Amino acid sequence: MSKVLPQVVIIGRPNVGKSTLFNRLVGRKLALVDDQPGVTRDRRIGDVSLARMRFQIIDTAGWEDEDEATLPGRMRNQTEASLVGAQGALFVIDSRAGLTPLDEEIGRWLRAQKVPVVLVVNKVEGRSGQDGIIESYSLGLGEPVAISAEHGEGMADLFEALQPIVEGWDAPDMAEPAEDADPAAPLQLAIVGRPNAGKSTLINRLLGEDRLLTGPEAGITRDSIAVDWQWQDRTAGLTRAVKLIDTAGMRKKAKVDDKLEKLSVADARRAVDFAEVVVLLLDATRGLEVQDLKIASMVIDEGRALIIAINKWDVAEDASGLFNGIREALEEGLAQLRGVPLVAVSALTGKGTDQLMAAAFKVREDWSRRVSTALLNRWFDDAMEANPPPAPGGKRIKLRYITQVGTRPPRFVIFGTRLSELPTSYERYLVNGIRRELGFGAVPVRLSLRSPKNPFAND
Structure with a gap:
C-alpha cells in the first residue's frame, strides 16, 4: 500500500x-512569473520535499471580484474548486500594498472553509513591508508568516507553520497496481496547436x-499545465x-510581440521537449494553415511522436472532403509527415477521443521500438539488393552494416566507406524502408553515417 500526498x-x-x-517551494521555475497581474490562469501542481515532509503545492489564478461569466470570474471558480479535497491553504497577501478590500473578501471566504489556513505576508524585504504584517492580524486568521518568496527569506518559518497540517494529516492508503495491470510508465501526452483550437476543452x-479554464477568448492558457489521468x-x-499536458496557443512568430506571450510559447516548446507523444490540434472550421505545418515540423525536429487531430468535427462542413484534403495537404507540405x-x-461531444488515445499509445510503442541486429541487417541486405547504393565517379559506396543505437526516437548508425558521397535521396530511401518494413510507422527516425577512422580503409 502507498500513501497519497x-x-x-x-x-x-x-x-x-x-x-x-510556488517556484520557490518546488525548487524549480515551473510557473510563469511576470510583473503584470493575471499571468496564472489554471491550477498548477508541484511536489515539495523537505527533510521528511512531503506534500503537493497547488498554484492558482489570482482571485478577482468579477462576474462568473467573465474570464476573471471563471478563473476565480477554478481557484475555489482547487480547495475541494485539499488539506490546507496558504493565503498570500502583499505587505507593500497593505491590506485591500479584496484581501478582506478572500479572508472572509477562507474563514468559512473547513481547511486550515496559513496567512503568508509576502514581499517583506525592507522597511516598506512592516506595516502590512501588522495590518494582516485584522484578517482573523492567526499569526502571519512573513516571507520574501523572491529572495527565499522566511521559508523555515513557513515550513514550521505547514508541518502540523502536512504531517498531521492521516493519508488514506492507495492500492498498488494489480499484477496484471499495464506496467508501462504514464504516457506523456502534450496537446499543441494554434490559439483557440480547443486544447483545454479537449483535455477537460x-x-x-472542467479542470482547465476555457472560453471563447483566444490565448486563455499561458502556462503548460500537466494533469495526471487514467484512461479506460x-x-x-x-x-x-x-x-x-495543456499548452499555450502558438501563433506565427511575427505576430508574437507581447513579452508574456513569448514566455508562454517558450513554455509550450519546453512541454514538447518533455513529451513522448504530441497531439497537434487543428480547427476544422479553419482547416490546415501554414502555422500548423510549422508546429508539426518543430515537433518532428524535436524527435517526438506526432498525431494530428482535427477538432470541432461536430460542426465541420463536408467532413469527408475536409479529412481527405488535410491528409493530402500534409503529405504535400512536409515529406516527414507522410503517414x-x-x-x-x-x-x-467526445467523438473520436478513444481513437485518439489508442493512436497515442500505438505511436509511443513505435517510438520506443527496438529491432534485433540480425533482423535489422537482413532488412538492410534486402534493401541494398533491391536498390544498390550509387557509384559516383565509378567508385562504389560500400555500406557494411547497420545497427540501432537508441530509441525514443529510434536512432540508427550505418557503417561503411565513402559515406560522405552518399546522396540524401538514398538516405531517405533507407529511412522510409525502416519505417515501412520494420514497424516504426510515421515516428521520427534518426539515421547517421559513420566511416572507419583509418584513412586507407576506402575499398
Missing part, C-alpha cells in the same frame, strides 16, 4: 507573488471535468496512466 493550495489576489512562492473532455482502454480491458496518424475529434 497531502495538498496545499496557494490563494490570493493577483500579483501578490503566488507563482514566485478527456478528464470528464475498453478495447484492451486496461486502465492506462496518462500525463496530459502521421490523422484523427477526427470533437472536444465538445
Whole structure:
C-alpha cells in the first residue's frame, strides 16, 4: 500500500507573488512569473520535499471580484474548486500594498472553509513591508508568516507553520497496481496547436471535468499545465496512466510581440521537449494553415511522436472532403509527415477521443521500438539488393552494416566507406524502408553515417 500526498493550495489576489512562492517551494521555475497581474490562469501542481515532509503545492489564478461569466470570474471558480479535497491553504497577501478590500473578501471566504489556513505576508524585504504584517492580524486568521518568496527569506518559518497540517494529516492508503495491470510508465501526452483550437476543452473532455479554464477568448492558457489521468482502454480491458499536458496557443512568430506571450510559447516548446507523444490540434472550421505545418515540423525536429487531430468535427462542413484534403495537404507540405496518424475529434461531444488515445499509445510503442541486429541487417541486405547504393565517379559506396543505437526516437548508425558521397535521396530511401518494413510507422527516425577512422580503409 502507498500513501497519497497531502495538498496545499496557494490563494490570493493577483500579483501578490503566488507563482514566485510556488517556484520557490518546488525548487524549480515551473510557473510563469511576470510583473503584470493575471499571468496564472489554471491550477498548477508541484511536489515539495523537505527533510521528511512531503506534500503537493497547488498554484492558482489570482482571485478577482468579477462576474462568473467573465474570464476573471471563471478563473476565480477554478481557484475555489482547487480547495475541494485539499488539506490546507496558504493565503498570500502583499505587505507593500497593505491590506485591500479584496484581501478582506478572500479572508472572509477562507474563514468559512473547513481547511486550515496559513496567512503568508509576502514581499517583506525592507522597511516598506512592516506595516502590512501588522495590518494582516485584522484578517482573523492567526499569526502571519512573513516571507520574501523572491529572495527565499522566511521559508523555515513557513515550513514550521505547514508541518502540523502536512504531517498531521492521516493519508488514506492507495492500492498498488494489480499484477496484471499495464506496467508501462504514464504516457506523456502534450496537446499543441494554434490559439483557440480547443486544447483545454479537449483535455477537460478527456478528464470528464472542467479542470482547465476555457472560453471563447483566444490565448486563455499561458502556462503548460500537466494533469495526471487514467484512461479506460475498453478495447484492451486496461486502465492506462496518462500525463496530459495543456499548452499555450502558438501563433506565427511575427505576430508574437507581447513579452508574456513569448514566455508562454517558450513554455509550450519546453512541454514538447518533455513529451513522448504530441497531439497537434487543428480547427476544422479553419482547416490546415501554414502555422500548423510549422508546429508539426518543430515537433518532428524535436524527435517526438506526432498525431494530428482535427477538432470541432461536430460542426465541420463536408467532413469527408475536409479529412481527405488535410491528409493530402500534409503529405504535400512536409515529406516527414507522410503517414502521421490523422484523427477526427470533437472536444465538445467526445467523438473520436478513444481513437485518439489508442493512436497515442500505438505511436509511443513505435517510438520506443527496438529491432534485433540480425533482423535489422537482413532488412538492410534486402534493401541494398533491391536498390544498390550509387557509384559516383565509378567508385562504389560500400555500406557494411547497420545497427540501432537508441530509441525514443529510434536512432540508427550505418557503417561503411565513402559515406560522405552518399546522396540524401538514398538516405531517405533507407529511412522510409525502416519505417515501412520494420514497424516504426510515421515516428521520427534518426539515421547517421559513420566511416572507419583509418584513412586507407576506402575499398
